[in-house]
Amino acid sequence: MELTPLLNKQLKTPLYMQLYQYIKKEIETGGISPGTLLPPIRHLCEHLQLSKNTVESAYQQLTAEGYTESMPRICIKVLPLEKTLMPPSQLKVHTNREPKETEQSSAATYDFKYGDIDLSHFPFKTWRRCLQNALDSEDHDLFLYGDHKGDFGLRSELAKYLFQARGVRCVPEQIVICSGTQNAVGLLCQLLSMNGRLVAAENPGYDGVRSVFLNHGCAIQPIGLETDGINLSQLAASRAKLVYITPSHQFPYGMVLPIQKRLKLLEWASRENVYIIEDDYDSEFRYQGRPIPSLKALDKKENVIYLGTFSKSFLPAARLSYIVLPSKLADEFQEKLGRYSQSASPIIQKAMFLFMKEGFFERHIRKMKKVYQEKHKTLISAIKTHFGNDMEIIGEKAGLHILMKTGRRARDLIHKAEKLGVKVYQVSDFWLEPHESSSSIVMAGFGGLSAAEIEEGISILRKAWLSSSKQER
């Protein structure tokens, strides 16, 4: 440990006394706790630019008064105080969220949490080796700031991947690596000077991104959904110059925006000079029908800003996402945000680059598609088996979650499930304003649970919900 008191030579109190008083006070107020070893005299002299005498005198005084004891080899140990230690009052912070969350999640046996992914099939060994190889690199840049837009190799691999998997044609210069989708949207708000301006967004939609817009001073214009996705005439009527949309899997409803609507949307955007932010967060995972290329793939006039993330397809803990900018915005990015350093670690980026380059990423996705498809099938059939017609399933086309709708209040259902150790989630936050439909829908993410756990979880849900519906009668 080190100590950094404020010592003043100009004062009448000698330095050793000032040091002694400082340490004493810290011991009394709990800043330094019993059992702590004070810094060796030599270190403290060096650190504080004091003479050996000064520090020694302060330590002797403390020991003389019973605050500390000398240990062999010039260690000084802090002793317990008689009275209870009062932590200084300013150190109390009321935190609403932190403890609650930890408590809850540790209690649940089956947690259908959206955002969790399958870790049992994750290639930990390979990923570890990629990290290791990155760390073994001779390239010193890897340990400094790195390219401000992100590792060039990673961006090149991404350009290839996006073309092959999503039909996106871009060069690495258009790609900006970010540390998560919210980080990306924050940068876009700055790039497009969105403060005080209107953003159109699907309602319901992803609250995580919406809060970024709001915190950047945007107003959100909620746009309703039709069975095949965003309502285009409402959108046109909004007169917004920026739209945030999840066309591959509408979040949270899961519908896929059909090709005709995509073309209409793009035509409108080009006519009205609108930028569309396409959040393609989990498009890798679809279980029915043919893949539809991204909106960006159809974007001839460069109205689409494409967002992707490694959080679903790889690992949330990589904290890696990316923007594909239209080329005119790529120049503007350079000008306006060119002084920003990259926020994702070059080490993680390099490891990800290696993982992609060696073909592991492609293989991983191919495997995970099957894994999640299996889980998805299990989930749907478990719900059908246990609930039959009592339960409507929404969002069967979404990638890693579904919605369940009953005639009953979501809040009660969630509470009842939790009592039996199963966590499912409310969806009300996805609506901009409190909304009736949300009150009878619960959300179940299935990425983090095994097929067997999904089965078991749903069967417990039945117990929780059916028995209680009897009680209700």
Added chain:
Amino acid sequence: MELTPLLNKQLKTPLYMQLYQYIKKEIETGGISPGTLLPPIRHLCEHLQLSKNTVESAYQQLTAEGYTESMPRICIKVLPLEKTLMPPSQLKVHTNREPKETEQSSAATYDFKYGDIDLSHFPFKTWRRCLQNALDSEDHDLFLYGDHKGDFGLRSELAKYLFQARGVRCVPEQIVICSGTQNAVGLLCQLLSMNGRLVAAENPGYDGVRSVFLNHGCAIQPIGLETDGINLSQLAASRAKLVYITPSHQFPYGMVLPIQKRLKLLEWASRENVYIIEDDYDSEFRYQGRPIPSLKALDKKENVIYLGTFSKSFLPAARLSYIVLPSKLADEFQEKLGRYSQSASPIIQKAMFLFMKEGFFERHIRKMKKVYQEKHKTLISAIKTHFGNDMEIIGEKAGLHILMKTGRRARDLIHKAEKLGVKVYQVSDFWLEPHESSSSIVMAGFGGLSAAEIEEGISILRKAWLSSSKQER
């Protein structure tokens, strides 16, 4: 590789023909390059939900027309085209900065680049082991999103460290881990709803942070410097409710704000209800006198928002920094930014936690203080030896850089140095408006060079500058 064409069953053109046309066009326009292996038939069938026949027919057609050739084991390889491949025109992006930067830095033999750090004393082995141990963790949370404010263990270690090294008293709940100082300031702009509001900042000052304020719609009120730091009466006159300041080492001038001024500043802030952002970026490295505790350490009324970074004390590539929030702001953070996921990787955070917990961080800093002090001494004495009174050294108290001032134009000096393979830097960006003093100052970071390189670099500077000053006559 994977392909994601837009196929439409409703069209008259059969699916195999659509697929064939798509691939053919991609080959022709360079989207798929010669030598590429097309996906195995089985994969493509699965991916596109097509029959084996359809894919086979498309591939056969391509091979028949000489675009591809069949390889053993059902691989299909793309052949070179006769004509030169024209990359699609939309793929050209004008990038001002990227190639230029790489060119330049590779050319220089001695690069006095601010931001580079000493890597030759970095404990790579220990850091690698910490990362390894983090990856071996059984804790699944480590591979998901992690705590939105950052790893709790890391925040606890930071609270301890900040108390010991900087006199900051805080609890982990007040700490928010960020992915760099700019990321931190971006979050603060949102937290404090800074759009359209005034921020007072030292002039000259750190342009990296200033650009974040500007991009969040703030106006910057430049505050002049005195020999002992920020001009307090100018500051008071500004009527700003937020100040960004570098009190430990003014950036770029390096002066230390004395204790009397600190107390006055705090008193004013508390009286006027002002928040002070204290950027304590490189306070670990001071080479003269006793350490002064941070402004935050003196902040009884909780007006100071403290910023720290691991970029100087550890590794820029960790991309880890932190905010210490006053407790009332910690609550507000939860409310307003509580939905944001953490942007630093939980893996890196855990490794950093282990590195701190085991005492390596403290040891590292103790060592690096000596290393940098030695370099600093070498630099100063080399300048004195080679330039004598022709060169004024400014910022001798700064941590990892100094400023050199001559009567001559910085731009010429930089250019002349570069020709002989030495890079030093201009400082004009640190002034909010073009400013006369900046034109004769050059900046030299010394973190990344060894003592011998510093010696040699400065002696080359003398050659570059003295010989050319003769030419000028």
